[in-house]
């Protein structure tokens with residue numbers, strides 16, 4: 001079923017072995033997939049809807065590696081029915097079954113029913129019950145000294161990972177996407193403080209190129225990467241500041257959710273309230289823990 005398709009002008013070649021295969025600048029629902037061609041083995045990381053639409057990749061694909069189990073990163077899996085699929089063991093349930101994927105999002109029953117159809121119809125979700133788990137530090141040797149190393153970067157999901165391609169010096173950071181939207185940690189499977197620790201880990205990794213699944217695409221050199229990472233991480237502090245400012249007056253939790261920390265007031269995304277609820281909870285929990293906010297009566301909060 002899968003076939004070798006030519007490179008397109010929108011593909012970015014990074015040295016001899018690596019290419020970022022993208023479309024529409026990685027804007028959701030599209031994304032940038034990373035193709036790594038070794039002497040013995042080729043892997044495709046995060047096959048996007050664009051890969052599905054192309055019906056293949058510009059090289060035979062022996063294995064698929066997933067940064068995490070989200071619909072947009074798995075849309076092209078069905079194009080490669082014979083390629084083993086690998087993901088971090090904490091995200092395997094979302095690769096192995098649709099029920100598992102929906103559990104990771106944690107939507108209300110009404111939204112779950114709607115989004116299941118979207119995942120199937122628009123993202124071509126293909127269950128892979130045979131998917132294999134990997135862990136931080138695991139390596140895939142592709143021959144000729146080329147290797148892909150797993151870097152566990154949890155927070156966006158529990159099993160979210162980056163991949164470091166050496167000796168070429170390409171670090172695929174997946175949904176540490178350096179966007180102006182900022183880090184997304186609004187799913188059942190997300191965690192704010194894990195995300196912050198993952199950002200700290202990204203800072204330590206010295207690469208020649210940094211590749212994101214969305215938006216930025218390629219950042220060249222560590223200095224530019226750290227500048228982009230600073231701006232990306234600053235969004236977390238901005239959300240927390242917005243919450244603290246709002247709590248200058250006593251508020252209950254529904255008021256906080258309605259005030260919105262993540263999406264702009266006019267944004268009409270189906271799951272906005274669920275994302276806002278989890279994001280606000282995560283910030284509120286630590287502000288309470290750190291004594292910056294007090295619960296002045298049950299369910300009512302005010303900044304200290």
Ligand SMILES: [Zn+2]
Pocket residue numbers: 068070156175
């Ligand atoms: Zn994601």
